[in-house]
Amino acid sequence: MMEVTKVTAYNELSKEELLELKEQLETQFTEIKGKNLSLDMSRGKPSAEQLNLSMGMMDVLKSDSNLACEEGVDCRNYGVLDGIREAKQLLADMMEIPKDNIVIFGNSSLNVMFDTISRCMTHGVLGSTPWCKLDKVKFLCPVPGYDRHFSITEYFGIEMINVPMTPTGPDMDIVERLVSSDPAIKGIWCVPKYSNPQGITYSDETVHRFATLKPAAEDFRIFWDNAYGIHHLYDDKQDYLIEIFMECKKEGNPNMVYKFSSTSKISFPGSGIAAIGASDENLKEIRRQMQIQTIGHDKVNQLRHARFFGDISGMVNHMKKHAAIMRPKFDTVLSTLEQELGGLGIGSWLAPRGGYFISFDSMEGCAKKIVAKAKEAGVVMTDAGATFPYGKDPMDSNIRIAPSYPTLEELKLAGQIFILCVKLVSIDKILESK
Amino acid sequence: MMEVTKVTAYNELSKEELLELKEQLETQFTEIKGKNLSLDMSRGKPSAEQLNLSMGMMDVLKSDSNLACEEGVDCRNYGVLDGIREAKQLLADMMEIPKDNIVIFGNSSLNVMFDTISRCMTHGVLGSTPWCKLDKVKFLCPVPGYDRHFSITEYFGIEMINVPMTPTGPDMDIVERLVSSDPAIKGIWCVPKYSNPQGITYSDETVHRFATLKPAAEDFRIFWDNAYGIHHLYDDKQDYLIEIFMECKKEGNPNMVYKFSSTSKISFPGSGIAAIGASDENLKEIRRQMQIQTIGHDKVNQLRHARFFGDISGMVNHMKKHAAIMRPKFDTVLSTLEQELGGLGIGSWLAPRGGYFISFDSMEGCAKKIVAKAKEAGVVMTDAGATFPYGKDPMDSNIRIAPSYPTLEELKLAGQIFILCVKLVSIDKILESK
Numbered sequence: 001m002m003e004v005t006k007v008t009a010y011n012e013l014s015k016e017e018l019l020e021l022k023e024q025l026e027t028q029f030t031e032i033k034g035k036n037l038s039l040d041m042s043r044g045k046p047s048a049e050q051l052n053l054s055m056g057m058m059d060v061l062k063s064d065s066n067l068a069c070e071e072g073v074d075c076r077n078y079g080v081l082d083g084i085r086e087a088k089q090l091l092a093d094m095m096e097i098p099k100d101n102i103v104i105f106g107n108s109s110l111n112v113m114f115d116t117i118s119r120c121m122t123h124g125v126l127g128s129t130p131w132c133k134l135d136k137v138k139f140l141c142p143v144p145g146y147d148r149h150f151s152i153t154e155y156f157g158i159e160m161i162n163v164p165m166t167p168t169g170p171d172m173d174i175v176e177r178l179v180s181s182d183p184a185i186k187g188i189w190c191v192p193k194y195s196n197p198q199g200i201t202y203s204d205e206t207v208h209r210f211a212t213l214k215p216a217a218e219d220f221r222i223f224w225d226n227a228y229g230i231h232h233l234y235d236d237k238q239d240y241l242i243e244i245f246m247e248c249k250k251e252g253n254p255n256m257v258y259k260f261s262s263t264s265k266i267s268f269p270g271s272g273i274a275a276i277g278a279s280d281e282n283l284k285e286i287r288r289q290m291q292i293q294t295i296g297h298d299k300v301n302q303l304r305h306a307r308f309f310g311d312i313s314g315m316v317n318h319m320k321k322h323a324a325i326m327r328p329k330f331d332t333v334l335s336t337l338e339q340e341l342g343g344l345g346i347g348s349w350l351a352p353r354g355g356y357f358i359s360f361d362s363m364e365g366c367a368k369k370i371v372a373k374a375k376e377a378g379v380v381m382t383d384a385g386a387t388f389p390y391g392k393d394p395m396d397s398n399i400r401i402a403p404s405y406p407t408l409e410e411l412k413l414a415g416q417i418f419i420l421c422v423k424l425v426s427i428d429k430i431l432e433s434k
Numbered sequence: 435m436m437e438v439t440k441v442t443a444y445n446e447l448s449k450e451e452l453l454e455l456k457e458q459l460e461t462q463f464t465e466i467k468g469k470n471l472s473l474d475m476s477r478g479k480p481s482a483e484q485l486n487l488s489m490g491m492m493d494v495l496k497s498d499s500n501l502a503c504e505e506g507v508d509c510r511n512y513g514v515l516d517g518i519r520e521a522k523q524l525l526a527d528m529m530e531i532p533k534d535n536i537v538i539f540g541n542s543s544l545n546v547m548f549d550t551i552s553r554c555m556t557h558g559v560l561g562s563t564p565w566c567k568l569d570k571v572k573f574l575c576p577v578p579g580y581d582r583h584f585s586i587t588e589y590f591g592i593e594m595i596n597v598p599m600t601p602t603g604p605d606m607d608i609v610e611r612l613v614s615s616d617p618a619i620k621g622i623w624c625v626p627k628y629s630n631p632q633g634i635t636y637s638d639e640t641v642h643r644f645a646t647l648k649p650a651a652e653d654f655r656i657f658w659d660n661a662y663g664i665h666h667l668y669d670d671k672q673d674y675l676i677e678i679f680m681e682c683k684k685e686g687n688p689n690m691v692y693k694f695s696s697t698s699k700i701s702f703p704g705s706g707i708a709a710i711g712a713s714d715e716n717l718k719e720i721r722r723q724m725q726i727q728t729i730g731h732d733k734v735n736q737l738r739h740a741r742f743f744g745d746i747s748g749m750v751n752h753m754k755k756h757a758a759i760m761r762p763k764f765d766t767v768l769s770t771l772e773q774e775l776g777g778l779g780i781g782s783w784l785a786p787r788g789g790y791f792i793s794f795d796s797m798e799g800c801a802k803k804i805v806a807k808a809k810e811a812g813v814v815m816t817d818a819g820a821t822f823p824y825g826k827d828p829m830d831s832n833i834r835i836a837p838s839y840p841t842l843e844e845l846k847l848a849g850q851i852f853i854l855c856v857k858l859v860s861i862d863k864i865l866e867s868k
Contacts, residue, residue: 023591043512055497063489076485106540107732114727121556122590132556132566146727155726156556268510271734292589293548295582298541298732300705340440352754356708 007343010426015434029377029420039376039414044196044356044402046265046322053321054267057308066304075299086301086306089271094229095261095278098244103286104321106297109262109274113223114152116258116276119289120186121156125219126255126285131158131186140178140188142170144359145325146196149189149225153389160389162186165195167350169202172209183216185245187223193241194228197354197387197400198359201239211247213256222248222257228355230319233327239353245277254279263305265356266315266322273298273305280333316367329403329411333408336415346426358389358401365396366425373421379414410415443779444860449868456861463811463854471812473848478630478790478836480756487755489702491742503735509733515725521707521736527746528663528693530677531711537720540731543696543708547657548586550692550710553723554620555590559653560689560719565592565620574612574622576604578793578821578832580630583623583659587823594823595619599629601784603636606643617650621657627675628662631821631834632793633786635673645681648691656682656691662789663695664753667761673787679711688713697739699790700749700756707732707739763837763845767792770849779790780860792835793821799830799858807855813848 010018061067067075069084083091083104084184092099105112111225124130131137138159141150145165153160163170169192179185190210192202202210210222223420232238248256255278263272276286309315334351337360341347349360362370367384374381385391401418403411444452495501501509503518517525517538525534541547558564565571572593575584587594595612597604603626613619624644626636636644644656658678666672682691689712697706710720720788743749768785772795775781783794796804801818808815816834819825835852837845 004468045512048508050509051508054510058495058497058499061492063492074482074485076488076705077482078703108728108730111728118552118556122552130566132564148726151726155723268734269512270730271510271732292585294542294545294583295543296572296704298735300702300706301732301735415646 009343009345011345011430015431018427018431018434023422025420025424025427028409029424032417032420033377035378037413037417039378039406039410039417040380041186041402041406041411041414041418042380042382043405045269045405047325047405047407049325050322050404051268053318054308057267057304060304060307061300063241067300069299073299075303078295080299081296082287083275083297084302084306086304090306090312090315091261091263091273091275093406095226095259095277096229097245097259101245101279101283102275102277103290104297104302105274105276107262107270107272107274107301107421108264109225109227109260110148110152112274112276113149113225113260115224115289115293116286117152117156117158119286120219120221123289125221126281128219131156134184136184136226138182138185140170140175140185141389142188142190142195143196143389144393144400145189146191146225147386147391149223152390153189158186162389162394163188165198165200167200169200169206172206176209176213178262179213179215179220181216185215186217186219187221190222190224191227191356192224192244193226193239194231194352194355196355197228197398198350199355199357200350201241201353204242207242207244207247211251211253211256212242213253220256223260224257225260227261227265229261230316231322231356232319232331232354233323235320235323236356237353241257245279250252251277255282258282266319267305267308271301273302301344326404328408329406330358332408332411333401333403333415336412336419340416340419341422344423347422356402356404358403360399360401361397362422363397363426363429366422366429367393367399369425370421371399373425374418377417377421379417381418437772441777442646443777445779445864449865452861452865452868456858459854459858459861462757463858466854467811468654468849469812471847471851473812473844473851474814475836475840475845475848475852476814476816477839479703480572481759481839481841482759483759484756484838487752488742491701491738494738494741495734501734503733503737507733509737512729514733515730516721517709518733518736518740520740524740524746524749525695525697525707525709526711528749529660529693529709530663530709531693535679535713535717536686536709537724538731538736539708539710541696541698541704541706541708541735543659543661543694543698544582544586546708546710547583547659547694548718549723549727550657551586551590551592554653554655557723559655560715562653566698568618570618572607572616572619574604574619575823576622576624576805577823578631578827578834579623579730580625581743581820581825583657584691584823586863587623592620596823596828597622599632599634601634603640606640607615610643610647613647613649613654615650619649620651620653621655624656624658626658626678627660627673627784628665628786628789630789631791631832632784633789633791634784635675638676641676641678641681644678645685645687645690647687649690654690658691658693660693661699662694664750665699665756665790666753667757667764667790668787669754669757671787679713683713689716692716698752699743703738707736730785760838762842763840764792766842766845767835767837767849770846770853774850774853775856778857781856790836790838792837794833794835795832796833796856797860797863799835800863801830802829802857803835803859804852807859808852811851811855813851815852
């Protein structure tokens with residue numbers, strides 16, 4: 001059991017108490033800085049230990065293997081535009097959609113999303129005016145969110161509108177109001193499960209409200225990036241997400257959603273396989289582009305994945321091994337936050353049940369300073385602001401913590417340094433108003 | 435030595451002689467049709483025997499291999515946007531450019547070309563107006579050419595202008611005149627070596643004239659798809675191509691060319707690696723797009739290729755094994771054409787020294803009928819017209835023959851059927867005017 005200690009919130013301390021505390025903390029900070037550490041909590045990438053879990057994949061196909069896929073096609077040669085059958089089945093099960101509603105792509109779902117936006121720009125959506133011909137195109141961006149989503153829409157000159165996240169997903173009152181009233185709003189970025197960076201899973205009601213949206217724009221699409229669909233941390237407690245495509249179909253809006261996913265954080269980042277899930281009509285349009293863009297994606301790698309995982313149950317079992325490595329890392333960061341910052345009133349965070357991140361909210365106006373101070377002591381964090389469109393966090397308070405890559409020992413140390421930075425920057429902030 | 439037989443050109447035969455000949459040929463045709471054959475000379479894809487040459491690639495990386503690349507990065511994880519060092523070196527040597535002027539992509543150079551055009555559409559070229567904002571964008575298309583090039587420009591609504599091929603490459607008088615006078619002309623598709631479908635290699639003078647073009651459009655680019663750079667058929671006779679990027683640089687036009695290539699017909703089609711070669715300034719723009727579009731391409735596959743081939747000399751040796759398989763196939767088709775059609779005045783062709791195709795020109799207005807007739811007898815050819823923009827061959831005479839995929843036995847048979855169809859259709863054509 002955790003020891004119960006009496007904690008006083010910082011803003012209840014006197015100026016003198018704060019100054020004394022600051023002095024102590026600065027001594028600690030100077031000491032740590034002197035160690036010339038180099039720690040990285042910035043990147044949502046798997047650790048080497050996690051990558052080792054998939055090394056068996058290297059032995060699945062050998063020089064004497066038969067590389068024909070289920071439909072009899074030689075995977076080494078041209079042919080099969082939208083994915084071999086066994087890869088479709090595997091990823092369709094992973095994405096919880098019928099295998100006729102999936103198209104397999106290359107190694108990156110981000111690339112699929114980019115290409116999707118690019119196609120909308122040059123060719124529109126199911127006959128609509130190409131977005132590049134419009135004066136203004138807007139996207140809704142639940143915040144905090146995934147910086148690389150925002151980079152895509154920014155790259156294409158699409159105006160981004162912040163929508164606050166709530167514990168049940170994006171604020172749907174705002175989403176509904178904007179989507180139904182403004183025909184320039186063409187899409188919304190969503191990471192519906194174990195969201196980046198908060199680890200929030202959209203509630204059943206939220207998903208259902210998405211499916212019943214009445215967009216002013218006929219070419220409005222929900223960009224549903226289910227990047228962490230089976231990336232649980234715990235066996236005994238996990239989040240559940242109802243399936244958006246079927247909800248949309250039931251509500252008569254089958255074309256309204258594009259689902260994206262990949263095996264990047266299941267097998268190897270950069271050497272996995274990605275997919276899009278969508279309605280028949282959407283996929284027809286996607287395939288029309290695809291057959292101009294490529295002769296086909298890497299079928300050998302599709303076959304390697306299908307044979308390595310076998311089926312979705314094999315993949316889910318594989319994810320339990322990832323979880324066993326990730327869980328203590330998340331627990332370490334979370335317990336450090338709890339023990340060191342609990343009750344101090346200078347930061348808040350959520351304890352996610354999956355995904356790759358812990359989202360920390362500092363006092364207003366402190367995030368940039370905390371990240372800069374951590375860097376001073378050799379701890380690299382994701383840039384403050386990165387979780388918002390244009391890199392601008394209006395409150396300057398959100399910081400994304402990525403616990404996956406460092407070792408447990410490194411994390412403990414990095415966590416302590418981070419805490420120290422939060423405390424020091426917060427004290428300065430409170431002192432300003434004393 | 436070939437037996438010398440006296441041959442009379444078909445148009446010198448009398449009506450009666452032609453009718454008699456036709457009757458004989460039709461008997462043969464009916465007989466062959468009765469065999470219900472299924473042969474395919476349509477696709478420029480390697481045979482299974484060729485694919486077997488690269489099966490050793492499956493054993494290069496094993497579960498106990500170290501997957502770190504030369505710069506020390508773990509290829510299994512995120513990182514390294516534009517290609518690992520050893521893959522860059524290998525493909526730079528293959529493309530005859532400095533390794534600092536290359537970016538490695540995914541599995542398909544066609545995809546790189548598509549993305550390049552797409553980027554020009556949405557973002558322009560080095561600050562020029564995005565092509566999608568212009569009333570008219572035009573491309574020059576040397577004909578006959580590669581159908582998939584033309585499909586890309588057609589997909590983006592770019593107007594295509596035919597430029598006739600000559601034995602030394604595109605007619606440069608026409609290219610120079612058009613490019614220097616019309617600012618709507620933004621590019622030209624080139625397969626400069628062992629061209630698709632004719633197997634023509636651009637002469638030194640042609641390449642040099644390309645490098646000295648004075649385009650009316652500042653954002654004019656040469657799309658230089660050197661798909662068959664090391665795809666020779668013969669050890670003792672091969673074509674040489676001077677290097678365009680250096681020529682352009684010497685002439686003060688370093689930004690004017692994008693070079694494309696891939697290992698699709700070296701290792702595995704669809705599971706190879708592709709690359710773009712260009713100037714520093716062009717690559718800067720390309721990387722700017724790339725870092726929005728993807729976190730990185732498949733580095734494990736890059737590593738697999740680099741370790742399998744070792745270096746360019748290893749790759750060139752590997753291509754000699756491909757040549758040993760391809761050579762008798764080309765020789766079979768060429769000797770069939772020579773023996774059966776030589777001197778008849780009903781068709782012409784070139785004997786390429788490399789690449790994947792033999793281009794056949796029938797009498798005007800006969801290509802569609804020949805292809806249809808061959809299909810009737812169970813031989814699939816590339817659609818007549820496919821080698822021209824919009825699928826429209828103004829003379830209806832060009833037919834692309836792809837000898838790589840069928841076995842030698844199949845090729846002999848398919849060749850005989852093709853000859854028969856050429857003769858029958860040509861006789862009808864000549865009879866019309868008798």
